[in-house]
């Protein structure tokens with residue numbers, strides 16, 4: 001069946017997935033106020049198109065930290081892809097490579113990052129990291145990501161503890177089924193749990209900076225002051241994110257956080273955003289407000305569950321086609337033609 005919108009992919013995924021797994025992917029923390037806000041905030045913003053600008057030749061490519069993407073839509077790091085498809089992250093990476101975009105491999109992937117890279121030659125991979133209180137194990141994981149050819153590390157900073165995911169509590173979904181595990185966490189003949197620790201601080205990030213020459217992106221920045229502090233710690237990019245509403249509930253929508261963070265960063269490093277991006281027009285709004293690119297989390301999972309590698313490829317192709325069409329309708333030839341004056345905030 002042909003699917004015309006991301007919503008149709010979600011409906012197909014929901015039909016195929018174990019209901020507890022669907023809830024894990026779809027759900028968020030607490031009352032899921034932030035989950036809903038992320039999408040609703042995009043819907044509330046309007047786009048003001050420009051006309052008759054002779055913008056014939058479209059250009060949607062971006063270069064981020066030395067990695068090239070054919071469109072400003074990246075694959076956000078999401079855990080447990082083998083719950084959605086037996087090929088899991090291998091399938092996602094192949095589809096990202098075919099779409100010529102960057103996949104941020106989760107530390108909680110169910111295929112080891114080296115195997116993901118091997119399955120998708122030519123894929124541009126970044127690696128998402130939860131800094132571990134045991135820094136020698138953090139280093140082990142960093143070396144795995146480097147050896148796999150990942151071109152940046154994305155440190156998730158919004159998770160000093162796990163969010164309160166009430167769907168998971170109700171469903172008793174607390175761990176992966178026995179045949180799956182977080183493959184990057186192997187340590188000899190055991191698999192370590194991913195530790196979330198409130199003790200982590202910028203000092204840990206400084207030590208990561210000394211550990212690797214890869215560019216470091218801080219993911220999960222919501223407060224402009226933290227964006228400023230990140231710059232003092234030699235960060236290469238900032239990712240505005242509320243973790244898709246899965247950590248602290250009632251954090252404002254990601255796109256509503258964006259302008260203040262862009263202002264705080266003042267162009268020093270690229271600002272990325274994820275949370276609630278479901279349409280090409282959402283991508284344009286984020287870029288017009290100063291994001292260098294966006295990332296999508298759940299839409300990729302819906303594609304994977306609905307149709308494996310082909311499903312993810314279709315989701316990414318759909319987003320690219322929507323970006324191109326919306327850009328043309330906005331009278332823009334390239335992403336740099338977008339500016340904040342083209343976004344109408346609600347009165």
Ligand SMILES: Cc1cc2nc3c(=O)[nH]c(=O)nc-3n(C[C@H](O)[C@H](O)[C@H](O)COP(=O)(O)O)c2cc1C
Nearest residue numbers: 025076077078079106156243244275276296297298
């Ligand atoms: C099922 C699921 C698993 C996730 N796993 C991770 C993860 O392992 N690491 C991480 O930094 N963020 C994780 N995230 C958050 C995403 O990277 C991203 O911030 C969020 O999904 C963006 O919102 P969206 O789903 O509305 O696009 C996860 C999100 C979902 C939905």
Ligand SMILES: CC(C)CC(=O)C(=O)O
Nearest residue numbers: 078079108162194243246
């Ligand atoms: C394994 C989890 C920590 C992955 C995650 O970040 C999430 O489910 O949002």
